[in-house]
Amino acid sequence: MKKGYLVLESGDSFPGYFVGTQAPVTGEVVFNTSMTGYQEIMTDPSYAGQIMVFCYPLIGNYGINAEDSEHEKIEMQAAVFSNLCDLPSHFQSLANVDKWLAESGVTGLAGVDTRGIVQLIRKGGTMKAVISDSPDPDAIDWQDSVAKGMVSRVSTKTMKVYEGTGAHIVLIDYGYKKSMLTALLNQGCKVTVVPYNTSYDTIRALKPDGVMLSNGPGDPMELQTQFDEIKKITSAYPTLGICLGHQLIALSYGAKTSKLLFGHRGANHPVKELGTGKVWITSQNHSYVVEQASIASDVFQVTYKNVNDGSIEGLKHCKLPIETVQFHPEAHPGPDDTHPVFNRFIRSIHQSKGEATHAITY
Numbered sequence: 001m002k003k004g005y006l007v008l009e010s011g012d013s014f015p016g017y018f019v020g021t022q023a024p025v026t027g028e029v030v031f032n033t034s035m036t037g038y039q040e041i042m043t044d045p046s047y048a049g050q051i052m053v054f055c056y057p058l059i060g061n062y063g064i065n066a067e068d069s070e071h072e073k074i075e076m077q078a079a080v081f082s083n084l085c086d087l088p089s090h091f092q093s094l095a096n097v098d099k100w101l102a103e104s105g106v107t108g109l110a111g112v113d114t115r116g117i118v119q120l121i122r123k124g125g126t127m128k129a130v131i132s133d134s135p136d137p138d139a140i141d142w143q144d145s146v147a148k149g150m151v152s153r154v155s156t157k158t159m160k161v162y163e164g165t166g167a168h169i170v171l172i173d174y175g176y177k178k179s180m181l182t183a184l185l186n187q188g189c190k191v192t193v194v195p196y197n198t199s200y201d202t203i204r205a206l207k208p209d210g211v212m213l214s215n216g217p218g219d220p221m222e223l224q225t226q227f228d229e230i231k232k233i234t235s236a237y238p239t240l241g242i243c244l245g246h247q248l249i250a251l252s253y254g255a256k257t258s259k260l261l262f263g264h265r266g267a268n269h270p271v272k273e274l275g276t277g278k279v280w281i282t283s284q285n286h287s288y289v290v291e292q293a294s295i296a297s298d299v300f301q302v303t304y305k306n307v308n309d310g311s312i313e314g315l316k317h318c319k320l321p322i323e324t325v326q327f328h329p330e331a332h333p334g335p336d337d338t339h340p341v342f343n344r345f346i347r348s349i350h351q352s353k354g355e356a357t358h359a360i361t362y
């Protein structure tokens, strides 16, 4: 086993042993508290450019299977584990995490005091980190910036059509998770996945019934040049925005975003639906949030709030059929309490076309 270190910009370093590809990497270090779902987490394109620390101390015990990946590639920079199981047991398992990371060209570090790292991040915030074979923070050029432009890297380069007999949804791909597409296909929708920078005119030519803006990596302000187009697109069709999609819609209509100290990443984040007072347990993965003070009350109504820190978790446009959520209704991993968000979206499409919705059973 080759010794390696996670070295944080704060100067702290944590020893472990290399798994997967043993190449040195730089990234923004973040943590996820989910107890299960490591394959879905590692394949979520929203983690592009980041080093993921798994809080749960045992990862890999049910292996890697052919079903659970959320994207065809692992986009995260690296993953860090406490105990990594090398002899998984599950009828669907095809490989252990070490072998899978190696085949995918991704670095891993195991046997690490992940709890110690999480305590530091919770105090100092998400920060830059390096995985290398040296524990010395002074040997690292901290001026090297963490990669930007991740959305253009992970988004599809061509349009892809998934046939269905129901509503036609254009899914704008900022790094969408497969489960979002599955949720739409399960509603019978036809889905056209388009690149992140697709124009309003191109989308109009596709004659969609609705549009969905997906999750994705990085700071939403990096996509500032798209805001005018996003406003045009979303004011023309019933819209659902999820996570990065939610942030982009808010920004396009004049709100502001800011970065949380260490983000929300896990599968048990409580969110209150303000209209009903109900609390849902949600799956989350984000650093940025829409700022309450920046929301014009005649443009958006806040629909959901995070129970832990009061941050905004959902918006509804006051006049247009636009709904956005910061959490992940598609789950994977995590509870599907909020899956009805998709049903509501499809219902809003039928309503905006003046179609009767009494026959719809959801």
Ligand SMILES: NC(=O)CC[C@H](N)C(=O)O
Residues within 6 Å of the ligand: 046, 214, 215, 216, 217, 218, 219, 220, 242, 243, 244, 245, 285, 286, 287, 288, 289
């Ligand atoms: N899952 C996502 O879409 C993440 C959105 C954004 N990159 C953030 O970190 O806040």
